[in-house]
Structure formats: C-alpha cells, structure tokens
Amino acid sequence: MHEQSATGPHDTTTTERGSFALARCTCGWTGPARRSRERARTDADSHRGTVAQGRGVPT
Numbered sequence: 001m002h003e004q005s006a007t008g009p010h011d012t013t014t015t016e017r018g019s020f021a022l023a024r025c026t027c028g029w030t031g032p033a034r035r036s037r038e039r040a041r042t043d044a045d046s047h048r049g050t051v052a053q054g055r056g057v058p059t
C-alpha cells in the first residue's frame with residue numbers, strides 16, 4: 001500500500017537537473033536547486049526535520 005497523508009513518511013531523494021541538484025520528497029515537496037548534491041541532501045534532511053515537528057507541508 002502506498003497511502004500518503006500529511007504526517008506520512010517522507011521519502012526524500014535527490015535529483016540532478018543539469019549542473020544542479022535538488023531534493024524531492026514523496027509528499028510533493030521540492031527543494032531549491034543546489035550546486036551540489038550534498039547541499040540538496042541537507043535540504044532534504046531539513047524538510048524531514050520540519051515535518052517531523054508537525055508543521056506539515058504548505059500546499
């Protein structure tokens with residue numbers, strides 16, 4: 001099953017777009033384009049930390 005909810009799991013991945021890397025999440029969130037994948041991963045961790053605090057994701 002792949003149910004998604006506001007508080008569901010947030011599986012983040014990093015995607016490369018041209019010379020940039022950006023983080024994406026299964027909830028639909030997308031991070032800003034970064035010049036390094038490492039930075040994009042930091043954005044992903046930040047996003048997961050934010051939602052873990054129960055702030056949710058703006059729609």
Ligand SMILES: [Zn+2]
Binds near residue numbers: 010025026
């Ligand atoms: Zn998410």
